[in-house]
Amino acid sequence: MKVSVALLGFAVAATALSTPRNPSKKKPNAVNPKDFVYVDGLRLKDAKGLHYITGLNYWACLNLAADASQGGNYSRLVTELDQMAAHGVNHLRIMASSEGAPTPQPFRMSPALMDAPGKYNEKVFRGLDICLDELSKRGIRATMTLNDEWQWSGGFAQYVSWATENTEIPYPPSWNMTKAPQRSNPRTGWGDYSATADGAHSYNEFITFANQIYTNAQAEQWYKDHIKTVITRRNTVNGRKYNEDATIMTWQLANEPQSLSSYSPSDPLFPWVNRISGYIRHLAPKQLISVGLESKQGEQIFKAVHQAPDVDYATTHCWVQNWGVYDMYNSSEANLKAAQDFATAFVANTSRWAREVGKPVFLEEFGMVRDNWENADKEYPYLSSASTTHKDAYFNTIIGAVVADFKKGGAYVGTCPWAYGGIWRPETQVMNEFGMVWAGDPPHESPGWYDLYDTDEAMNIVASQQQNVAAWIKKNQTNGY
Numbered sequence: 001m002k003v004s005v006a007l008l009g010f011a012v013a014a015t016a017l018s019t020p021r022n023p024s025k026k027k028p029n030a031v032n033p034k035d036f037v038y039v040d041g042l043r044l045k046d047a048k049g050l051h052y053i054t055g056l057n058y059w060a061c062l063n064l065a066a067d068a069s070q071g072g073n074y075s076r077l078v079t080e081l082d083q084m085a086a087h088g089v090n091h092l093r094i095m096a097s098s099e100g101a102p103t104p105q106p107f108r109m110s111p112a113l114m115d116a117p118g119k120y121n122e123k124v125f126r127g128l129d130i131c132l133d134e135l136s137k138r139g140i141r142a143t144m145t146l147n148d149e150w151q152w153s154g155g156f157a158q159y160v161s162w163a164t165e166n167t168e169i170p171y172p173p174s175w176n177m178t179k180a181p182q183r184s185n186p187r188t189g190w191g192d193y194s195a196t197a198d199g200a201h202s203y204n205e206f207i208t209f210a211n212q213i214y215t216n217a218q219a220e221q222w223y224k225d226h227i228k229t230v231i232t233r234r235n236t237v238n239g240r241k242y243n244e245d246a247t248i249m250t251w252q253l254a255n256e257p258q259s260l261s262s263y264s265p266s267d268p269l270f271p272w273v274n275r276i277s278g279y280i281r282h283l284a285p286k287q288l289i290s291v292g293l294e295s296k297q298g299e300q301i302f303k304a305v306h307q308a309p310d311v312d313y314a315t316t317h318c319w320v321q322n323w324g325v326y327d328m329y330n331s332s333e334a335n336l337k338a339a340q341d342f343a344t345a346f347v348a349n350t351s352r353w354a355r356e357v358g359k360p361v362f363l364e365e366f367g368m369v370r371d372n373w374e375n376a377d378k379e380y381p382y383l384s385s386a387s388t389t390h391k392d393a394y395f396n397t398i399i400g401a402v403v404a405d406f407k408k409g410g411a412y413v414g415t416c417p418w419a420y421g422g423i424w425r426p427e428t429q430v431m432n433e434f435g436m437v438w439a440g441d442p443p444h445e446s447p448g449w450y451d452l453y454d455t456d457e458a459m460n461i462v463a464s465q466q467q468n469v470a471a472w473i474k475k476n477q478t479n480g481y
């Protein structure tokens with residue numbers, strides 16, 4: 001079964017990414033704080049030459065690294081960072097923001113970095129310092145995400161609410177760990193999405209509300225104040241100024257800022273990208289800037305956003321199940337192939353658009369569920385016991401497509417799957433005193449949906465990508481590239 005499914009993947013990807021059983025335990029060198037990654041044409045470079053990103057999403061790093069009194073767990077943090085480093089990971093996309101609410105919600109990161117405009121939880125901020133210091137020691141650089149379209153970190157909607165006298169936020173359906181069904185042991189889940197009867201609104205209503213951030217002057221001012229506070233901070237662990245530390249490769253405007261549903265030259269997203277990226281540039285001239293766009297809405301919006309002069313490279317997120325291409329209860333090879341074909345075309349299209357804009361592009365989010373048809377009649381649809389035949393075949397295809405594009409001089413510069421859950425599992429989860437379990441999936445979605453676990457084959461696929469590309473770069477540079 002496993003072999004026949006894997007063989008469905010494109011031959012190039014499957015052979016190029018043969019799986020190492022024992023990823024190297026050797027630790028890469030620490031990041032030299034002066035070795036800033038820079039853009040050269042369609043490539044990223046650092047002092048060693050070509051820089052290819054083998055990334056993972058690890059958005060909760062600041063909370064895991066925070067003091068135990070804030071729900072942090074240092075031992076889990078260093079265990080997981082060591083696991084990722086041992087698989088060749090050289091980049092993590094993390095949150096450098098999270099906003100609290102006057103009324104706490106179960107589906108938002110807690111405790112937040114910023115409780116109210118300008119009012120910080122210094123213990124969580126120190127978590128971000130610790131996170132960056134631990135990354136730096138392991139040779140891992142970071143994308144620092146400064147805001148969020150979605151409700152799980154507060155984000156746009158929270159800024160808009162603050163700026164409009166705490167207007168109630170029309171939250172869309174969001175995971176609630178204490179909703180039925182419940183397990184017999186308290187605080188272990190399962191839970192469910194909130195429904196209309198619980199007060200949930202539509203995603204359209206929510207986006208319309210959240211996107212007022214593009215035009216609300218007060219919300220924008222508070223957001224810029226936050227940007228300045230983070231970028232000019234001095235790390236309390238290693239004494240480095242954030243904007244003088246090459247561990248921070250990129251400042252990212254927001255996670256998945258949404259445009260209007262189709263291209264319009266007057267979309268307020270475009271001037272907002274210009275204003276905010278220009279503001280970041282003058283505070284952080286040595287580091288890179290990206291937007292965090294999914295790039296799901298076609299060529300015109302992709303180009304309008306990414307041609308902003310202070311945006312250094314484009315970003316893409318590829319979500320086959322969320323976009324209706326893949327059905328997680330359908331075990332057929334045709335279903336898998338539909339996902340693989342979509343991903344391959346998405347990578348080809350966005351590589352071409354990026355080349356036309358003249359900038360590199362980074363696949364900084366994609367995910368695939370486990371073989372959840374095995375869980376269909378069980379107590380929870382996302383049990384970690386399900387196998388991963390589709391996930392592994394899909395990872396080989398999409399990562400293979402990016403690696404192939406990179407090798408032939410295309411615009412792609414790396415991949416970054418969603419999201420590292422490490423040692424966490426839904427079966428053994430226990431909510432902490434803040435209601436958090438810190439799965440790879442953020443708290444507004446069912447925990448375990450897209451998690452990558454430390455024992456997953458997908459981590460070996462990530463590791464072989466890194467080894468394969470590193471060998472190619474070495475050979476290519478020897479030959480005078």
Ligand SMILES: *[C@@H]1O[C@H](CO)[C@@H](O)[C@H](O)[C@H]1NC(C)=O
Pocket residue numbers: 073075076077079423
């Ligand atoms: C912290 O992480 C360790 C693994 O490193 C785990 O065994 C322990 O249960 C975690 N503690 C809490 C309070 O979650």
Ligand SMILES: *[C@@H]1O[C@H](CO)[C@@H](O)[C@H](O)[C@H]1NC(C)=O
Pocket residue numbers: 105106176177178179180194198
């Ligand atoms: C979560 O579920 C519990 C139990 O059903 C309910 O009391 C609570 O109001 C819910 N919270 C939200 C924000 O929907």
Ligand SMILES: *[C@@H]1O[C@H](CO)[C@@H](O)[C@H](O)[C@H]1NC(C)=O
Pocket residue numbers: 330332334335338
């Ligand atoms: C599974 O997916 C394939 C490909 O999309 C489709 O042709 C087939 O009808 C699906 N089967 C079921 C039971 O939905």
Ligand SMILES: *[C@@H]1O[C@H](CO)[C@@H](O)[C@H](O)[C@H]1NC(C)=O
Pocket residue numbers: 342343345346349
């Ligand atoms: C790729 O672009 C073509 C048109 O150029 C379009 O028809 C197709 O839907 C796109 N595919 C994806 C997955 O973006």
Ligand SMILES: *[C@@H]1O[C@H](CO)[C@@H](O)[C@H](O)[C@H]1NC(C)=O
Pocket residue numbers: 406407408409475476479481
């Ligand atoms: C190095 O890469 C470039 C494209 O990026 C390619 O044209 C060239 O053939 C490569 N050289 C070797 C030796 O692989």
